[in-house]
Amino acid sequence: MRKPKWLIAKPTLEPSDREYIWEHRHNAGYNKVYSMTDDAALRGRIVRELAALPRHQKILVPGCGSKDRLQKDIAKKVPGCKHVLCTDFPSVAAIPARKNRNRTIEYKGLDSGKLGIRKEFDAVVVVNSVISESDLENRKILAACFQALKPGGYLMGFFPTIFCSVDFAITSKSAQWRRYVKKRVDLDTFSEGIKGKWDTQIFYSPLLLDHILRETGFVRRKLEIYFLDTAYFLKEGRSVYGITDPDLRAYELFVTAQRPGVARRA
Numbered sequence: 001m002r003k004p005k006w007l008i009a010k011p012t013l014e015p016s017d018r019e020y021i022w023e024h025r026h027n028a029g030y031n032k033v034y035s036m037t038d039d040a041a042l043r044g045r046i047v048r049e050l051a052a053l054p055r056h057q058k059i060l061v062p063g064c065g066s067k068d069r070l071q072k073d074i075a076k077k078v079p080g081c082k083h084v085l086c087t088d089f090p091s092v093a094a095i096p097a098r099k100n101r102n103r104t105i106e107y108k109g110l111d112s113g114k115l116g117i118r119k120e121f122d123a124v125v126v127v128n129s130v131i132s133e134s135d136l137e138n139r140k141i142l143a144a145c146f147q148a149l150k151p152g153g154y155l156m157g158f159f160p161t162i163f164c165s166v167d168f169a170i171t172s173k174s175a176q177w178r179r180y181v182k183k184r185v186d187l188d189t190f191s192e193g194i195k196g197k198w199d200t201q202i203f204y205s206p207l208l209l210d211h212i213l214r215e216t217g218f219v220r221r222k223l224e225i226y227f228l229d230t231a232y233f234l235k236e237g238r239s240v241y242g243i244t245d246p247d248l249r250a251y252e253l254f255v256t257a258q259r260p261g262v263a264r265r266a
Contacts, residue, residue, distance in 0.1 A: 005211065006211060046074070046127075047078055054152070057082045061086045062124065062129060063128075064093065085108065086107050086108075087107070118148070121148050124154070125156050132202065133201060142212060142218075152262050153259050155255070164203075166187075172248060204253075217259065217260070221256045225251050226251060226252050228250040
């Protein structure tokens with residue numbers, strides 16, 4: 001990988017510490033976070049986008065987490081899908097693997113930045129799984145996704161953006177959200193979390209995310225704002241972040257990008 005431009009340089013966790021933290025979170029139930037793939041509308045959007053691709057027989061879901069609704073929908077509802085490989089740190093991937101009865105779905109304990117897969121998949125789906133506190137690690141994850149795709153294959157994903165909470169504070173002029181941004185948002189590092197603690201994640205701006213994708217080798221096909229405004233997400237917003245104003249709708253970046261090459265129909 002060539003020297004990264006606009007790399008966010010800051011102290012980061014050791015790989016073993018990062019793995020421990022994520023495994024601990026999921027084994028503890030991964031509470032008090034948006035569970036994106038529990039939303040039926042979001043899963044439906046992913047399924048429709050995958051079904052419209054020229055090839056969609058083999059789908060990779062890195063950083064799959066401990067939930068299994070997304071992969072079940074992909075295996076069941078994407079026509080012609082023959083294999084869904086879901087990867088995460090070993091003890092995280094083991095949680096959904098224990099109850100898996102679908103032969104189309106496979107789980108493997110793999111570090112998303114070190115997948116070691118070459119030109120095997122038609123599409124890669126990432127949902128809030130490129131949010132490490134290390135910018136370099138995030139870029140390695142996207143590079144591993146690129147390598148896993150066949151020429152012409154597609155990356156599809158949801159990425160939190162640092163501007164969402166800032167937008168809340170500026171637009172609503174809420175004292176609560178201004179305190180939140182002051183305490184938890186670091187615009188210099190595109191990070192959200194408790195400043196100075198390990199519990200931070202990088203939420204990119206559209207410009208930086210687009211650059212990283214191009215730097216990795218992807219050709220952007222779509223980058224849009226996706227509002228989390230279904231009944232499920234509004235309920236999650238109240239529960240997780242205490243969002244009581246019905247007009248404060250959280251949003252993320254929804255991206256579709258392609259590895260250059262010829263994508264032939266199956």
